[in-house]
Amino acid sequence: MLILTIFLTSCSGVKQLEIFKEEVPRAKLNLEKPTPLELENLRWIIITSANAEEVFKKLEEQGIDPVLWGLTDKDFELLAKNFARIRNQLKITNDLLDKYKEYYEVEDGETR
Amino acid sequence: MRLFLIGIIITSLLGAGAYVIKLQRDNGILKANAIKLESAVADQKQLIENQKKEFEEILTANKKMNELVSVLKKDLEDLDKRFNKKNRDVGKLAIQRTESIERITNGASVLATRCIEIASGSPLTEKELNATKKSEINSECPSIANPNYIPY
Numbered sequence: 266m267l268i269l270t271i272f273l274t275s276c277s278g279v280k281q282l283e284i285f286k287e288e289v290p291r292a293k294l295n296l297e298k299p300t301p302l303e304l305e306n307l308r309w310i311i312i313t314s315a316n317a318e319e320v321f322k323k324l325e326e327q328g329i330d331p332v333l334w335g336l337t338d339k340d341f342e343l344l345a346k347n348f349a350r351i352r353n354q355l356k357i358t359n360d361l362l363d364k365y366k367e368y369y370e371v372e373d374g375e376t377r
Numbered sequence: 378m379r380l381f382l383i384g385i386i387i388t389s390l391l392g393a394g395a396y397v398i399k400l401q402r403d404n405g406i407l408k409a410n411a412i413k414l415e416s417a418v419a420d421q422k423q424l425i426e427n428q429k430k431e432f433e434e435i436l437t438a439n440k441k442m443n444e445l446v447s448v449l450k451k452d453l454e455d456l457d458k459r460f461n462k463k464n465r466d467v468g469k470l471a472i473q474r475t476e477s478i479e480r481i482t483n484g485a486s487v488l489a490t491r492c493i494e495i496a497s498g499s500p501l502t503e504k505e506l507n508a509t510k511k512s513e514i515n516s517e518c519p520s521i522a523n524p525n526y527i528p529y
Contacts, residue, residue, distance in 0.1 A: 301498040306486065342460045
């Protein structure tokens with residue numbers, strides 16, 4: 266009877282609840298941001314049919330080869346706009362990178 | 378017969394005792410489970426709070442990026458206006474006032490070069506940060522070069 270009682274009471278016990286929590290942080294990428302550009306300023310020379318001779322003469326006097334790469338006024342406008350578009354894209358990409366870093370790299374250096 | 382009855386009583390008492398001990402043990406486990414569940418609920422609440430915070434951060438980041446795209450678009454429109462304002466023909470102007478247009482072009486080229494540097498992550502100078510007047514700003518890209526300038 267005793268053995269039977271012990272046997273039966275041990276069968277229907279309440280199980281202890283186990284909660285497992287193990288968070289494994291992702292390895293950090295830690296890529297350095299690209300170094301900002303440091304560009305050289307360039308010099309534009311405007312040549313018209315009226316000043317062409319004078320321009321080339323000045324170049325020779327300054328020891329510069331009397332040769333110029335030319336753009337029409339329309340192409341100059343396109344070049345300026347193209348550069349502005351590249352600049353905008355660069356800014357957006359750079360800011361996007363900053364936002365990702367801000368979001369995924371919290372202040373204490375941990376990653377989300 | 379008497380011994381048999383005593384045996385039954387003793388067995389029953391021992392059985393009851395063992396059952397009470399089991400109940401006490403189960404009660405202890407249930408209490409521990411309740412504490413763990415409360416802790417799990419608290420963790421879940423914290424998780425939901427964190428998710429809300431992250432969602433707000435995502436919204437803010439998206440808003441800022443959209444604002445940036447808008448101001449950059451405006452810079453591009455302003456550049457277009459500078460070339461074509463009131464049917465302006467830069468080519469004809471350059472023929473009429475060659476030296477003046479050359480000087481303006483070179484000045485704008487220096488500013489545009491600086492704009493690329495800023496866009497690539499170069500920090501703003503004190504002068505750029507403090508510019509609030511039209512005469513002080515980088516007219517090629519005021520939206521990124523002069524954050525304190527309000528167009529007037």
